[in-house]
Amino acid sequence: xxxxxxxxxxxxxxxxxxxxxxxxxxxxxxxxxxxxxxxxxxxxxxxxxxxxxxxxxxxxxxxxxxxxxxxxxxxxxxxxxxxxxxxxxxxxxxxxxxxxxxxxxxxxxxxxxxxxx
Numbered sequence: 001x002x003x004x005x006x007x008x009x010x011x012x013x014x015x016x017x018x019x020x021x022x023x024x025x026x027x028x029x030x031x032x033x034x035x036x037x038x039x040x041x042x043x044x045x046x047x048x049x050x051x052x053x054x055x056x057x058x059x060x061x062x063x064x065x066x067x068x069x070x071x072x073x074x075x076x077x078x079x080x081x082x083x084x085x086x087x088x089x090x091x092x093x094x095x096x097x098x099x100x101x102x103x104x105x106x107x108x109x110x111x112x113x114x115x116x117x
Contacts, residue, residue: 029080032063040064044072046105050097051078057087057094059101061108071111 032043042064049058055075062070073087089095102109 035062040066046108048098048101048105048108049076050094050101052090052094052097054090055083055088056080057089057098059098059105059108059112061105061111069107069111071108 029047029049031047032045035042035044042062044060045063046061047058048060049056055077057073057075060072060074062072064070075083075085075087077083089098102112
């Protein structure tokens with residue numbers, strides 16, 4: 001069997017920021033904006049987000065059409081694309097950034113207070 005030829009891989013033009021670099025400002029996403037799941041749809045009415053070194057974690061207050069609410073823990077990549085994986089909080093800076101962002105989301109903050117005894 002002939003040996004496999006090495007594949008040429010294009011060099012990335014994106015630079016990685018050093019670990020001690022300050023996080024980039026959060027990209028704005030309009031609120032409210034629609035969401036739809038197979039069990040219901042509605043509006044994202046509040047969002048607390050922080051741009052970290054690798055991702056942009058977000059906590060969203062979802063308001064369904066029937067008036068009920070839900071909380072979604074999610075994240076976006078740095079290009080603003082929603083990621084379908086569990087949200088990971090990777091640093092104290094991310095926790096502090098989300099805490100600061102929650103100060104601007106009173107309904108969401110009030111609901112999350114119910115998680116902590």
